[in-house]
Amino acid sequence: MQTLTSASHQGRKAGSDQPNVSAQYIYSRFQSLGIKTEFQSFEFKSGFFSTALGHNVVALLPCDQTVCGRKIVVTAHYDHLGGTTESFYAGANDNATGTAALLAIAEALMPVSRSADIILLATDAEEKGLYGAKHFVTTIKPEHYALNINLDMLAVNRKNTLYALHDRSSKKLIEQFQKQNHPFSVFATSSQFRLHKKLKNKRINWHKASDHYAFSKKKIPYIYFGMGIDSKHHSKKDTLENMDFAKYQLVVESISDFIVSLARAPLESTN
DSSP: OTTTTSGGGGGGBSOOSSOOHHHHHHHHHHHHTTOEEEEEEEEEEOSSSOEEEEEEEEEEEOOOSSSOEEEEEEEEEOOBOOBOSSSBOOOIIIIIHHHHHHHHHHHHHTTSOOSEEEEEEEESOSTTTSHHHHHHHHTSOGGGEEEEEEEOOOOOOTTOEEEEEEOGGGHHHHHHHHTSOOSSEEEEESOHHHHHHHHTOOSOOGGGSSTHHHHHHTTOOEEEEEOOOOTTTTSTTOSGGGSOHHHHHHHHHHHHHHHHHHHHSOGGGGO
């Protein structure tokens, strides 16, 4: 979190000929764990008449059992709004929280016997229009994927609630998550209207609000974990100083435990 939100990362803005310092940092962290990792570059629209290059970081933890289920892909966008070393958008909650969680989940999965391939995908250009996730899904066969778990803005607020939006086919999986012993509240729903009511905000289409939408369009089941409304969203106040790290750590541990349990599950549990 400190590294991703530091001045040297200049707000992690998407659009560079080569993977930027943030992409390289994430890549090196996965590599240091011994995980097969690659950059996935793509072109995206950056203006009315211009394009730019984005760079996903894709890490693969392969199935190591005799019978393997369909793949699980865990996503978190690492890009943010950018800036300079003197003045930048740190993007601590949005989405250094999800990116750091992705790295922690990678560590937790390393010693686990896995019944499916687990792809850990740090996407670029989410802020520009979900372009990294949209590109990734063009490179896969959706029928080979059981689930997308998307992590975006995990710094739970004073209500101490983690929100889990999911498609209807993921209901049994989210019920499994809810059965875990959480030191925080979990509000899970497949209805954005219930989420609107809970959050007292109707402005956001939560099904389309982050990278899970790209997977949903390809009929891949998804669960989106996040904190809901953040008053510091897309402002320079979204910094480490405004986060409750104790709560954040508990959220990461709970989601990590859930993903580890899915990785260990037999084929039927991810259908």
